[in-house]
Amino acid sequence: MAKEVKIRFIELAAGLAVYFGWLAGAHYDYWNLAVTEEMKLALVLLAYAVLAADACWQILKKLRHRQLFEENFLMLLATGGALYAGRYAEAVAAMLIFHIGKLIETMTLDHTKRSIAKFMDIRPSFANRKRGLGEETVSPEELRTGQIIVIRPGEKIPVDAVVMRGSSNIDEKALTGEFQPRSVSMGSRIYSGSINMDSLIEARVTRVYEESTAAKILNMVESAMKNKGESQSSAEWFTRLYSPVVTVLGLLVMFLPPMLLPGQDSETWFYRGLIFLVAACPCGLLVSVPIAFLGGIGAASRQGVLIKGGSYLEALSQTETFIFDKTGTLTEGIFGLKEICPRGITAAQLLEITAYAEAYSSHPIALSLRDAYEKGIDTSRIGYIQERPGLGIEAVIDGMRVYTGNHRFMEALGIQIQKVKGSGTAVHAAVGRRYVGYVLISDRVRGDVSDTIRWLRQQHMEVMMLTGDNEHVANEVAHALGIEYVYANLLPQDKVTQLEEIMNDQMETEKLAFVGDGINDAPVLARADIGIAMGGLGSDAALEAADIILMEDEPSRIINAIRISRGTVRTVRENLYFAVFIKVILLALAFAGGITMREAIIADMAVLVINLLNSFWVLKYPEW
Known part of the structure; x- marks a missing residue:
């Protein structure tokens, strides 16, 4: 139980004890107790003081930010007026019911946060570090890169690491929402917060705890709870305006009718004004909004979708345009060698040249070329390498200057290339200024992309593609997926420029989301209204640049995220x-004298409870 909940329980228990003592004193004839009027008054004032203490403290804290008019102020003003009018029972009962309502509110917020923490139960508590021939149990914060850790079946992986010995199945459900365990063996990367399921494994630490996946995700979820959505901010703005207005109206109800209308009882209208203030308390309005947003963030986390705050959750429900990167997003980013087309040299020589030129690149195309070459790379043969972003690579291999890259790179060098036949991505090569052919690489479309694009189009959203690949390949993929608008041959900076042009053509209320792989799309992810990074597990760029992160390489999770965002916003409204x-x-009833102060606050608490129950269902996705 949270500390704040315990404090409210203690305050309520103390208030109830004194209140019941006052009730006993008020009926001393029945209880046969010798209680004076002064003692009864002291008891009722003590009960009121205990129950009103927290409201006074909240007002003092708000005064630091120059915020006086809010629910606690309205309640103190109304119940204080009731005490002044001699309506002790109603004043204490109203404050008692208000305190119960605040307790329910605090318990609900605590429950929701604990529910999210349970879904994100990824914080490791210890690590087994190898020391000589033995082991020692240490805190994950004490681990350093390069150290060897032992992870037994059932234990959480304490930090990001690489398996050095053994094989097992890893449960990454808490990180990715994926229920199928992942098989790991020597050389596999493992992430903190996952659970080792089957066999003992030893691993080498690659990141200290503060930089590990679990720590970053937990920090991000904690920040998300503080990030307010537009509706939440609007509700708070409304109550800041609403509270002083209803305070003035309540005072007018107290004093204006007896002054303007002859024969009106001033005491009656004073009491009606107090009830008006109680009925105006906005607690049922305020608390249900953050509960709904927290529930939406928690539900998305269970689906392996991390949303950095309520503002992004709300913006997703307003998104009209989705723009996708191609390589690694719409396609798997796992390239395979399709064809070698040499000119003036052998196919083996052309493959060797391209593999050596791409020796230090981490791009999927470079990896596929090195895999296809199959032989080891002798780095002593490489004298110089310089990468030209979005174009290709310039290298010195065996003393010869070599250029590899796309057709724009060759054109910029003034090298005439041959026409590419067949579909795929062509890597052209030149030795000196002599063109020596091209290697054709192909990629596969992700399995669930087609269904995702179809669903977005059914929701009447525009779907576009931005890619650095050539037009032929881009149009081929777009045609297969039903994407109408394609922008190809874009350098990284061109993607940002093109995105801004699209955003300028939109209406102010429309939102645009860009979906990328989180590795080389950081500028575009940061510039879009909503940046969605795929495969964020272990990717620093994704965790930092994106607003929403799909922890697995599954675009279909965007559908769940949109449904959750729409459900959350609908609940808030x-x-x-x-x-x-x-x-x-x-x-209206308070003005007409149709309700008592006690009935007004009970009705307000009923509104609070109904709204909280309505907000809880958001957390239960996908049950709804």
Whole structure:
């Protein structure tokens, strides 16, 4: 139980004890107790003081930020007025019910946060570090890169590491939402927060705990809880405006009718004004909004979708345009050698040249060329390498200057290339200024991309593609997936420029989301209204640049994220409309003298409970 909940319980228990003592004193004839009027008054004031202490403290804290008019102020003003009018029972009962409502509110927030923490139960508590021939149990924070750790079946992986000995299945459900365990063996990367399922493994630490996947995700989820959505901010702005207005109206109800209308009882209207203030308390309006957003963030986390805050969750529900990167996003990014087309040299020589030129690149195409070459790379043969972003590579191999890259790189060098036949990505090569042919690489479309694009189009959203690949390959993929708008041959900076042009053509209320692989799309992810990175597990660029992270390389998870965002925003609106509707009725009844102070606050607490129950279902996705 959270500390704040315990404090509220203690305050409530103390208030109840004194309140019941006052009730006993008020009926001393029945209880046969010798209680004076002064003692009864002291008891009722003590009960009120205990129950009102937290409200006073909250007002003092708000005064630091120059915020006086809010729910605690309204309650103190109304119940203090009731004490002044001699309505002790109603004043204490109203503050008691208000305190119960605040306790329910605090417990609900605590429960929601604990539910999210349970879904994200990835914080490791210890690590087994090898020391000489033995082991020692240490805190994950004490581990350093290069050290060897032992992970037994059932234990959480404490930090990001690489398996050095053994093989096992790893449960990454808490990180990715994927229920299927991942098989790992020597050389496999493993991530903190995952659980070793089957066999003992030894691994070498690659990241200290503060930089590990689990720590970054936990920090991000914690920040997300503090990040407010537009509706939440609007609700708070509304209450800041609403509270002083209803305070003035309540005072007018107290004093204006007796002054303007002859024969009106001032005491009656004073009491009605107090009830008006109680009925105007906006607690049912405020608390249900953050609960709904927290529930949406928690539900998305269970699906392996990390959303950095309520503002991004809300913006996703307003998104009209989705722009996808191609390589590694729409396609798997796992290239295979399709064809070697040499000119003036052998196919083996052309493959060797391209493999050596791409020796230090981490791009998927470079990896595929090295895999196809199959022989080891002798780095002593490489004298110089310089990468030209978005174009290719310039290298010195065996004393010869070599150029490899796309057709734009060759054109910029003034080298005439041959026409590419067949579909795929062509890596052209030249030795000196002599063109020596090209290697054709192909990629595969992801299995669930087609269904994702189809669903987005059914929701009447525009779907586009931005890619650095050539037009032929880009159009081929786009045609297969039903994507109408394609922008190809884009350098990294060109992607940002093109994205800004598209955003400028949109209406102000429309939102645009860019979906990339989180490795080389960081500038575009940061510039879009919503940046969605795929395969964020272990990717620093994704965790830092994106607003929403799909922890697995599955675009279909975007569908779940959109459904959750829409459900969350719908719940927030329902809560707001319902709370305002009931408020209007209560204020009208208070003005007409149709309810008592106690009934007004019970009605407000009922609104609070109904809104909280309505917000809870968001956390239960995908059950709904």
